[in-house]
Amino acid sequence: MAYKMVAERDNETVKVERESTWLIVAKARIWASEGWRVVITDKDGKSYAPDEFDKLLAA
Structure with missing residues (x-):
């Protein structure tokens, strides 16, 4: 899988x-x-917070 999302709450x-x-x-x-607190991790292990999601789409 190329991208992993982890969402946490309580x-x-x-x-x-x-x-x-x-x-x-x-x-x-x-x-x-x-x-929810959400983080996306790409295949290289770099993590992206919600304010950085546009960087994933621009790549």
């Missing part, structure tokens, strides 16, 4: 893996809008 954790940049960013933005 004592809950959700992990999602996707090949598509567009899908993982869309999913992460939805989770973040619902109050």
Whole structure:
């Protein structure tokens, strides 16, 4: 998998893996809008917070 998303809130954790940049960013933005702490990690291990998601789409 190229991208991994981890969303955390309270004592809950959700992990999602996707090949598509567009899908993982869309999913992460939805989770973040619902109050979850979200991070996307790319295949190189670089992590992106919600304010950096546009960098993933520009690459």
